[in-house]
Amino acid sequence: xxxxxxxxxxxxxxxxxxxxxxxxxxxxxxxxxxxxxxxxxxxxxxxxxxxxxxxxxxxxxxxxxxxxxxxxxxxxxxxxxxxxxxxxxxxxxxxxxxxxxxxxxxxxxxxxxxxxxxxxxxxxxxxxxxxxxxxxxxxxxxxxxxxxxxxxxxxxxxxxxxxxxxxxxxxxxxxxxxxxxxxxxxxxxxxxxxxxxxxxxxxxxxxxxxxxxxxxxxxxxxxxxxxxxxxxxxxxxxxxxxxxxxxxxxxxxxxxxxxxxxxxxxxxxxxxxxxxxxxxxxxxxxxxxxxxxxxxxxxxxxxxxxxxxxxxxxxxxxxxxxxxxxxxxxxxxxxxxxxxxxxxxxxxxxxxxxxxxxxxxxxxxxxxxxxxxxxxxxxxxxxxxxxxxxxxxxxxxxxxxxxxxxxxxxxxxxxxxxxxxxxxxxxxxxxxxxxxxxxxxxxxxxxxxxxxxxxxxxxxxxxxxxxxxxxxxxxxxxxxxxxxxxxxxxxxxxxxxxx
Numbered sequence: 001x002x003x004x005x006x007x008x009x010x011x012x013x014x015x016x017x018x019x020x021x022x023x024x025x026x027x028x029x030x031x032x033x034x035x036x037x038x039x040x041x042x043x044x045x046x047x048x049x050x051x052x053x054x055x056x057x058x059x060x061x062x063x064x065x066x067x068x069x070x071x072x073x074x075x076x077x078x079x080x081x082x083x084x085x086x087x088x089x090x091x092x093x094x095x096x097x098x099x100x101x102x103x104x105x106x107x108x109x110x111x112x113x114x115x116x117x118x119x120x121x122x123x124x125x126x127x128x129x130x131x132x133x134x135x136x137x138x139x140x141x142x143x144x145x146x147x148x149x150x151x152x153x154x155x156x157x158x159x160x161x162x163x164x165x166x167x168x169x170x171x172x173x174x175x176x177x178x179x180x181x182x183x184x185x186x187x188x189x190x191x192x193x194x195x196x197x198x199x200x201x202x203x204x205x206x207x208x209x210x211x212x213x214x215x216x217x218x219x220x221x222x223x224x225x226x227x228x229x230x231x232x233x234x235x236x237x238x239x240x241x242x243x244x245x246x247x248x249x250x251x252x253x254x255x256x257x258x259x260x261x262x263x264x265x266x267x268x269x270x271x272x273x274x275x276x277x278x279x280x281x282x283x284x285x286x287x288x289x290x291x292x293x294x295x296x297x298x299x300x301x302x303x304x305x306x307x308x309x310x311x312x313x314x315x316x317x318x319x320x321x322x323x324x325x326x327x328x329x330x331x332x333x334x335x336x337x338x339x340x341x342x343x344x345x346x347x348x349x350x351x352x353x354x355x356x357x358x359x360x361x362x363x364x365x366x367x368x369x370x371x372x373x374x375x376x377x378x379x380x381x382x383x384x385x386x387x388x389x390x391x392x393x394x395x396x397x398x399x400x401x402x403x404x405x406x407x408x409x410x411x412x413x414x415x416x417x418x419x420x421x422x423x424x425x426x427x428x429x430x431x432x433x434x435x436x437x438x439x440x441x442x443x444x445x446x447x448x449x450x451x452x453x454x455x456x457x458x459x460x461x462x463x464x465x466x467x468x469x470x471x472x473x474x475x476x477x478x479x480x481x482x483x484x485x486x487x488x489x490x491x492x493x494x495x496x497x498x499x
Contacts, residue, residue, distance in 0.1 A: 003165035004075040014154035041126040052113040059104030094155040098148040106144040255282040311358045333357035335444035342484045356412030363393025412437030421475045439478040
């Protein structure tokens, strides 16, 4: 089924409904049941309406084809540019429908009808005062506005399946969806106020015009007093319509703004529910939002647990392969967190650093057992292979396709063996060229490596390891992070001695 064909079919049905209701319903009743007409006059006015109707339909069809052309082109030649233009035009279509009705529809009917009516009065074919033409214009404008409102809402509903089809074309082609500017929207406030006021005022004004004609056709007395009274009534009704529509909009606006604000909070990662204080359809909407937030929080908690398990399993996998370094990743993670907290890292940065430290040696999975598990000192060639583990680890994690929020862990894995003086590996970065996670973790990694037992040597005493780090500040290690670590260890030693 062709969505564009369905759209045009639906628009035609909308037009028939709107025209029948407005022009041939209200309009014809207003003319033929308000005026006292002879048979010849009625026939002439029917001819006037039909002739003017043909001109009206012709002008409106011409403008409709211009308005619908971008949408038609989007389906005929569905390039991104054409589909984007089609989407923008579809969003504009309800407003363009109003313009067609207030333009060629109103003027195409009103101008020929006015000229033919004036000619008919001049020729004596209809016996009506000329100022009735002005009253007719007042009625025609009211009817056109009513017609426009009806078709606006019908068109608004009609374009939705069309927009869904156009967006689907972009998605099928692998293109990004189009974000339409708010310039293409007509606010609920404007729609509600305009509709409410017109709905309140329209029948009253139409009744006033009809009453004016009836009074004139009788004896014409009391016209001035009638319009003084009618103007006051119209003002009161207009005021009541405006007030009630504003109050109604405010009652709708409050929950909408609340929902919009909470959706913004969800986008920022804050999942607060909304207090459900509503007793209308918004109660169901708020309840649905709260269920959604609860579901997102539950899913995020599960994802966080899965991610934590992912890091723990990776670290445990490496520990299981090399019993001599069991617990190394956990210890480096704890020491790194200690330094980071002392440096004033945010909670998010500390969490990312911990994850990076847990996986900093994951690349050793890619090193052969005869090299990784060798109990004697490594040869130079074997050490060169060991030196590849930061790069291997980073590549492993890149293949995992980490979410964007976890990408900051990669530099720590890749650069934790760089030296501050540029003599480290794998890239020989110097000073603050080394990413901050790499510089910080290098201190923690070196300390644990020096104090841990290896197959070919015993771990050195803590004091000796701290002396080496003290001597290596500014050469092997970042002086700032090295000093923070040393301060932390001294405080710990003092606490133990005093305890």
